Amino acid sequence: MARAMFCALSTAAMLAIGCAAGNEPATPRAASTQGGLRLPEGARFVDLTYPFDDRTIYWPTAATGFVLNQVHNGPTEAGFFYASNDFCAPEHGGTHLDAPIHFAEGKSTADAVPISRLVGSAAVVDVSAAAARDADYRVTRADIEAFEREHGAIAPGTVVLIRTGWGSRWPDRKRYLGDNRPGDASNLHFPGIGEDAARALVARKVASVGIDTASIDHGPSKDFIAHRVLLGADIPAFENVASLDALPARGALVLALPMKIRGGSGGPLRIIAVLPP
Numbered sequence: 533m534a535r536a537m538f539c540a541l542s543t544a545a546m547l548a549i550g551c552a553a554g555n556e557p558a559t560p561r562a563a564s565t566q567g568g569l570r571l572p573e574g575a576r577f578v579d580l581t582y583p584f585d586d587r588t589i590y591w592p593t594a595a596t597g598f599v600l601n602q603v604h605n606g607p608t609e610a611g612f613f614y615a616s617n618d619f620c621a622p623e624h625g626g627t628h629l630d631a632p633i634h635f636a637e638g639k640s641t642a643d644a645v646p647i648s649r650l651v652g653s654a655a656v657v658d659v660s661a662a663a664a665r666d667a668d669y670r671v672t673r674a675d676i677e678a679f680e681r682e683h684g685a686i687a688p689g690t691v692v693l694i695r696t697g698w699g700s701r702w703p704d705r706k707r708y709l710g711d712n713r714p715g716d717a718s719n720l721h722f723p724g725i726g727e728d729a730a731r732a733l734v735a736r737k738v739a740s741v742g743i744d745t746a747s748i749d750h751g752p753s754k755d756f757i758a759h760r761v762l763l764g765a766d767i768p769a770f771e772n773v774a775s776l777d778a779l780p781a782r783g784a785l786v787l788a789l790p791m792k793i794r795g796g797s798g799g800p801l802r803i804i805a806v807l808p809p
Contacts, residue, residue, distance in 0.1 A: 574809030578778045580742075580786075581627040581802050587703040589746065589772065590625030592717045598626065623798040629790035630748070630769040634797040635759040639766050642796030649739045649768055652691040654784040654805060655679065656776060660697030663723040667710060669696070670726030670750050676733065683781045688737035691786040695776040696723040699744040702774070710751050724750030730761035740788065742770030742803070770801055783808045 582588065588598045603616040623642075624630070632639030640646075657679045663669045671694055680686060698708060706712040710721025722745045725733075730748075733741055741748060741762055748769045749758045762769060770788055784805040791799040 571806070572809050576807050578775055578784075578805045578807060580773050580775050580779075580805055582702060582772060582774045584619075584621065584626050584800060588621075588626040589703055589705055589708055590622055591746065592709065592711070592713065592720070593715060594622040594625060596620065596622065621800065623793070623796055625772075627770070627772045627774060627801050627803060629788070629798045629801045630759065630763065630771060631790075631796060631798050632763040632766045632768060634763055635756060636764040636766070639763060640768070642790055642793045642799050645768050645790070648689070650788045650790070652689050652739045652786060653687075654693055654779060654782070654786045655683070655686050655690050656693045656695055656779045656781050656784070658695045658781070659723065660695055663696040663698065667721045667723065668750050668752055669723040671724070671729040672726050673728040673732045676729055679781070686733075686736045686738065689739045690736070691788070692733055692738050692741045693770075693773060693776055693779065693786070694725060694741070694743040694748075695779075696744055697777070698722055699774055699776060702772070709746055720746075720751030722746060722751040724748055724753065725758040725762075726750075727757045727761060730758045734761060734765040734767065738767060740768045740770065742773040742786075742788070744773050744776045745771070747771055770803060773803060779805055779807070 584598045585600070586598065590597050598621040599619060601618045603618055605615045606613065608614050629642060629645070631642040631645055633641045657671065657675060659669065659671055659675055662675075676686070686692060701707040708722065711719045713719075724745060725741070725743065725748050747753070748762065748771060749756045759769070784807050786803065786805050788801055788803040790801045793799045
C-alpha cells in the first residue's frame, strides 16, 4: 500500500512539473514506469507563484529588486534566432522559500531542504475574515483547532497554507506591505502567524508552512517568533504565495520547488497545486 501511494504521488508530481501554463486542466496521461496511473478526469493545476519582474515586492531593506538584463534577443551571425538574459535578485522576495537556516543556526540551507518537505497534501487555513478586520492579525492556535474541527486533523507531512486574503493587494506595495518607504521596515502592516499557532504546527509535524503575505510573521513583528519557532524545527516556509483563494480547504496536492542555491537562506520558488475534480 505504501508503495502504491508513493507511485501515485510521484505520477502527480511528474505531471504537475510538466505543465508549462498556469491554472489549466490537467490532461490525463499514462506514466509508463508507474503502471499506467493517471490523474482523474477534471483535475487541474493552479499556479501559486507570482512572476518575477520589475514589480516584484521584496523586503524593504533589500538593496535591489529583481533585475533582468538582456544579453541577446534576435538573429545570430549564423542566421538563427537566439535569446538569453542575465538576472540578479535578493533571495527573499516575490514567491520564495525561507530555508530553515534563515532564522535557525545549523538548520537546513536551501539546497538541503528535503523534497519530502516541499511536496504534500495541502491544508488551507482561511483567516481572511479576521485579517480584513485587523491588518496586523496573527493566526492563533484556536484558528488551527477550528480548522481541524471542520476539516479533520492536520496530519504529519501536511503542507499548511495560510490564506489571509492579502493576495488581492499584490503588487500594490503600499497596500501589501502597509508602507512603501524603501529601506524602512519599521512600519509594516500585514497578517502573519502567532507564536502559539507556530508551536501548534510544529507539534503536528507539518512538512512546511506557506502564507499569502510578505512574511510568516505579521508586519509589526520585531522578534520574528514564527520564523524562529518554525524554522527552528527545520520546517521551511513559503512567502508571498499567490492564488490561495483558488484552493479548497482540503484535497489539493502541493509541489513547491525552490531554486537549489547551495548554502542559500532562501530563494525564488515555483509552487503549484494539483486540484482534484
